[in-house]
Amino acid sequence: MTLTIPCLLGLEALVADEIKRLGLAGVRAENGRVHCDGGLADIPRLNINLRCGARVLMELGSFPAPDFEALFQGVLALPWEDFIPREGEFPVKGYSLNSTLRSVPACQAIVKKAAARRLGNAYGCETCRRREAAIKSSSPSSRTGPPCIWTPPARGFTSGATGPGIWARPCGRPWRRRW
Incomplete structure (x- = not known):
């Protein structure tokens, strides 16, 4: 499995050395x-030991998508049921950098529609097939599935494995006293 660790520009060499x-x-x-090869057991080790990386993401798949139909078919082929439970919800966040598919909201809708169709077929859920957007977007605290991040032009699909960013978590001090 390929793991991806986003970081600030210029810190790639430090993160690579840590890995x-x-x-x-x-x-x-x-x-x-920074990309690396690892397994599920390596995700907690990376979360604990990385000092310069922002978060750890698992790559779900990568494929060329020159148009919206190719994007839909590529997303439909990914094994979403391995990561999202039957009643699970997940946000879709995307970026359009150097891509022919420039409309991020349209791409997000296509990704969500294809994932909902795949999950509906896998779980035998007629509602998911009928209402292709049955996976709701609710508050982040009630989401049961991992976030999906879509990043063209490589059209790589990654899923969050850390929760909030590593940099946003308190280290050692859960709160600070204010006098």
Whole structure:
């Protein structure tokens, strides 16, 4: 499984060194992110030991999507039922950088529609097939599934494995006293 760790620009080499020290293989640095090969047992190790990475994401799949139909078919082929339970909800967040598909809201709707159709077929849920957007977008605290992040032009689909960003969590002090 490919794990992706987003980071601030310029910190890619530091994050890559931290990952290499943890013994993970296939470490590749790009602009603003570092990829490595690992398993489910490596996700907690990365969450605890990374100092410069923002979060840990699992890559669900990658495919070329020059048009909306290719995007729909590619998302439909991903194994969403392996990560999202029958009653699960998940947000879809996307970016359009150097892509022919420039409308982020349209791409988000297509991704959600394809994922809902795949989940409806997998779970035998007629409601999901009829109302292709049966997966609701509610408050972040009530979401039971992982967030899905879509990043063109590589059209990689990643799923959050850390919850909130590592940088946003308190380290050592859960709160600070104000006098």
